[in-house]
Amino acid sequence: MSNKDRGPLPGLLRTVALIAVVIGAVGSLVLMFRADERTPRFLLVIFVFWVASPFVALAWANLIATRWSALTQATLYGVTVIITLGTLACYGKLILPPVGSPRAFMFVAVPPASWLFMTIAISIAALMARNRSQRGTGG
Numbered sequence: 001m002s003n004k005d006r007g008p009l010p011g012l013l014r015t016v017a018l019i020a021v022v023i024g025a026v027g028s029l030v031l032m033f034r035a036d037e038r039t040p041r042f043l044l045v046i047f048v049f050w051v052a053s054p055f056v057a058l059a060w061a062n063l064i065a066t067r068w069s070a071l072t073q074a075t076l077y078g079v080t081v082i083i084t085l086g087t088l089a090c091y092g093k094l095i096l097p098p099v100g101s102p103r104a105f106m107f108v109a110v111p112p113a114s115w116l117f118m119t120i121a122i123s124i125a126a127l128m129a130r131n132r133s134q135r136g137t138g139g
Contacts, residue, residue, distance in 0.1 A: 017062055019078040024084030025055035031091035031109055032090060051107055054083060054114035060124070068126070069133070075125035083114045 039047070058080045065073045072127050089095045097105040109116045 010070065013074065013077040014062065014065075017063060017080040018059070020081045020083075020084040021055050021059045021062060024080075024087055025052050025059075027057070027088050028052070028091055031088070035091070035107065036103060047104075047107060050111050054087070054111050054118065057115070058083065058118065061118075069129035071129040071132070072125045075122055078116050079121045085119060086110075087114060 024056050029048060032047060058076075061076055062080065065076050075083070086095075087110055089098075090110050095106075097109075
């Protein structure tokens with residue numbers, strides 16, 4: 001079934017996900033810059049790449065996802081929104097870090113947690129879609 005045969009919902013979800021990934025990346029970087037103005041330049045450059053990396057990966061995945069199954073695409077779009085909201089909540093101090101942790105804790109911990117979550121969720125969706133496809137074709 002092509003994307004056109006699925007109706008307008010996948011296109012809408014993809015648009016929401018693409019908007020979310022931009023808001024997430026820009027918002028995360030703005031919150032990072034506001035968090036501490038005394039960070040050395042070299043470290044700040046590393047943090048820019050570190051904090052932006054999940055959003056770069058999600059943007060790339062959203063661009064190539066048109067060849068993926070409907071289930072995997074929907075999972076990607078959902079994961080994109082969840083990571084955006086979760087990241088902004090963490091960086092915006094709506095979710096507090098562990099007591100006694102350094103001020104940069106969230107900016108260090110959230111990107112690998114995002115990578116882990118997106119990798120697991122999208123991999124599971126892709127495996128489920130593959131299994132469905134194989135059962136549907138008798139193979």
